[in-house]
Amino acid sequence: MKYNVVGYFLSEGFRNVFKNKKSTFSCLGVMCATMLMFGLFFAIGQNITHMVENIEDSQAIRVFANIDTSEEDLERMKAEIESIEGVEPGIKLVTPEEAYNEMKERLGDKQDAMDILEPSIFSYSYVITLSDLDLNDSIQEQIMKLDNIKRITSSNQTIRALSVIGKWVRIVTGVLLAILIVISIFIISNTIKLTVHARRKEISIMKYVGATNSFVRTPFVIEGVIIGIMSSVISLLFVGGAYNWCANRMRLSETIQTIGVNILSFNELFAQIIMVYVILGVGIGIIGSAISMRKYLDV
């Protein structure tokens, strides 16, 4: 007997989904847009958080030399840097090969991607430890004045910048998500309103024969939930595909490599994204259908 009722709800729910193909479709569109938007910002935010954590491990400055700097010049650079006040003596040279291998390690199971790269595109760099972190800015200024300096990266600066960016990404994600959720609920409730309207006669008969509100409502809630789950699946495929594509491309970019960013794999984001998608899909489906039903249950 229980099975019979569940079967009835499911078959009615699916019938509703396919009854109004056009509005179901537009509904899917909006919900997917919401979820994709969330996926995008979430992925960026998580990567930034991850970077900040990574960089915080090493409170160091890294000085990159121009690619064609000679060994003599490198030696001189080392002496000059070590003579600056606040720099711990014995600064460490990182060769292009080492930089290359470092990069390779960071890529983990994506190491093959490095095969097309030559170690020679990486430059020599020095890892500098500071005896006094407050001198960070002035030390960087002095190093910049030296010859053959390509770039300096400083964890402190990067961390600060990234923390700020990360914070903003989270705020924008939150606001966007809120707006998109409201729009999604509006659209889904309109979609369900169409099926409810198309079946109002049936609903009024049900009410006269003594169907409870929850019995009348359930197929429409299921309609909303089905649309929500469909959107989740579509969005997950899109976000996963797009993320992997972008992440692979970025791992190969020189800028990303030299800053020493480790891009997360999609597997590490998967669990959280799918959880949010399911909650969004089911939640929006339920709220949207509940809103659309109110008027018609009043018989």
Added chain:
Amino acid sequence: MIEFKNVSKIYSTGTEAVHGATFVIEKGDFAFLVGQSGSGKSTLIKLILKEEEPTEGTIIINGKDTTFLKPSRVPYLRRSMGVVFQDFRLLPDKTVYDNVAFAMNIVKAAPRHIRRQVPMVLSLVGLSSKAKAYPEELSGGEQQRVALARALVNNPSMIIADEPTGNLDPETAWEIMTLLNEINLRGTTVVIATHAKDIVDAMKKRVIEIEKGIIIRDDRKGGYSK
């Protein structure tokens, strides 16, 4: 049993459709509700079904005061009443059998029970041979008999009908009224709002007449008019 105690209904538009209605319809009664168009018959029916709330007064159904009935309990109240309307209200995309079974499905009856009960009520209204037909393939009288089967299938203690013969020719109207009388003889309370003068006069049943919202006559074995 239906008991109205000094019931008034003023619609939000300001129309007072029922004023101070007091009457009792006992279990097993057969009562006609008569009166001119706009006199308040349908409003009385809607009050019984708790589709409308009384502005004043008390309505007791089967011994239970429904005035403060929680909305969530209304479906259970309705399961004790079978409802029939002038326009049949069948679902066009369902067969006769499914239209009737539908009423059992939504009260979550067991499939075994449905398979036994539906053919029984269809034979009661004389439509066993049309079980697989769709409503549009039936005459008006047959459609109303399907509606009657649907109203009966959950074994209600009363049948409430608002102009059940309004869309039917006189002969077919007689068929339906005769059927309602048979149902009444099996113990079901029957309340019918109607304009069918000849039938009311011929059947010599209880007649409650309403005029401009006020009950002006309540006769045992009465006629359509005084």
